[in-house]
Amino acid sequence: MDYQIDFDLIFRSLPVLLRGLLVTIELWVPTVLIGLTAGFLLSLARLSKSATLRLPSLFYIELFRDTPVLIQLIWFFYAFPIIIGVQLSPFVAALLGLTLNTSAYSAEIFRGGMQSIAQGQWEGARALGMRRSKILQRIILPQVFKRMLPAFTNRIIEIAKMSSLASVLSVHELMYQGRLLSSTYYRPFEILTTVAFIYFVLIYPGTWLSARLERRMAEKA
Amino acid sequence: MNEPILRVTNLQKRFGDLHVLRGIDFSVEPGERIAIIGGSGSGKSTFLRCLNFMEIPSAGTIALDGNEIGKSRGREEIRSYPEAELRAVRERVGMVFQQFNLFPHMTVLENAMEGLLTVKGMKRALARERATRELEKVGLATKLDAYPGRLSGGQQQRVAIARALAMEPEILLFDEPTSSLDPELVGEVLRVIRQLADEGRTMLLVTHELGFAYHFATKVIFLADGVFHEVGTPDEVLKAPMQERTRAFLERFTEFAF
């Protein structure tokens, strides 16, 4: 195999790729923040005693978990504007799709966490005279976060990976820039391998952290 | 007098820096029933597990029926233990564990048959017959097709005993067989062990059940700090111990006697 790797090209392409990385992060961070928050509210609806809250939220969660993310992004960019009568920019459509997807998965994480907190916690707090929202805030949620931290970390990693699908909608994030450059310079091996490495460097710390957290929690148990 | 069925010479076992067994000399005659008592960390489980080579000795020799197990490697302390030889030992020296270690994906009967089928290569019909016989002996004839998960702790341990018996071992090792059981279930297991005693089997029992040890054993050994601190008949060791340490150990058991 006498393929000559063009290292100089890799070096020259970095500025463009890093610009794409910036957009990736612009997708990633809001998705995490809004998605997790929405997921929490959704989990409350999912756990609610009222069927009018519980059933639609169940339907919503299943819908997002039983369809490919790519379909969801495409749907929000091409199909959704027809319903609302407004054309969305690729970035906004991607952000919308990723955020709603995250809310569905996070809702399940919150739900699992809350259901795993023993009934006794609620009872102990109520016996002290606390009201429901306070119990949630001071007793239940802190424990849910601690317990579900590995699951949340995994979700955050998944979101970073999902952001690459926004390239299909032509959002100028890292994957898109990679595809653009590799076809512009006809050197897909150098460019795509570099893009893969950048993603790895971005995501691996999260995986490492998650593994450490899981180990710490297993030790404490 | 025949050759002792088991002879242990200068048995030592180290785990890293921890010197658990510090030189034990010991022999077992056929038909002897030996109870081994001691505090936690004394090394009694480690000692028992060396006898069927679940733990490999760091130094010293173990001889079964006069044959030393393993090969000396020139320098005295270092021995090599070929896996095939150890497996042969384990066919002849059976073990019953504190946690039973039954195979949950097999029925009671299949558990008892497993060693016969897989290790002894016995034909299925013969294995079934022998396994059934042992299970009947321990009182579980009605549970042959049940899965271990559905049985009580006492029943599971009895299956474990039947599984070990089916291999027709020359020596039976019991590693705290009742320590994991609820108190009400301890009796049914001890009764089975007592039954085996009446058959004249050679047995070694590591236990905290001193009352049972007193009635069951022909010899009692108190293990402390990795050596045999006191050895004698049940009357000697349990009722009139000579060593202060033994007395102190036994006192803990009578502290809340009523």
Add this chain to the structure above:
Amino acid sequence: MSYHWDFSGVWSRWDLLLAGLINTIKIAGISIVFGVIVGLILAFLKLSPRRFLSAPATVFIEFYRNTPPIIHFFWFYYALPVLANVSLDPFVAAVLALSTQSGAFYAEVFRGGIISIEKGQWEGARALGMRHSQMMRRIILPQAMARMFAPFVERSFELTKTTALASTLAYADLLYQAMLVNSATFRPLEVYTTIALMYVILLVTASTLARIAEARLTAYR
């Protein structure tokens, strides 16, 4: 809002969508099979006490776990041919990407299943005089497989969703066919909603069947 839903274009091109669905199932099935093979090899390597065997396996697995799937698709389709001087058709590139990806995750499922078998099982088998191969075959693997089942199904579920990315390589899967139908009918709402529902039906059916199979397998618990 008086949007007139019009599924006539979708119905008239139903055969195209069905062909896409069949291709999706085909590529998923084949990739699962190859993925299992890759996963078994990786698990075996990673379980080995020899560093020179386990280390490369770990690197491979970590690389696939920490990079987005879409980069694997593009790398096999565009970069590998340049490097190895071959040409790959979209199907082959997609199967390579999916099999290696899922293989990395399956490896962790297989390894996790075996490690989870408690030490006492090994001891009970050893005390009877079994040799290592007998212990694995009679005692460890049967129990491990029951435990691996659920995570295996979950991973295969994810793989099936990821097949949608094959459309970016112009492989005629369900999503690609949907894009064709959309460009012919200009009814993205009807088209993409339809295939979203088709994915839901496919995945829910598959996971229900899997759940039934799992119940049968673990009947002894």
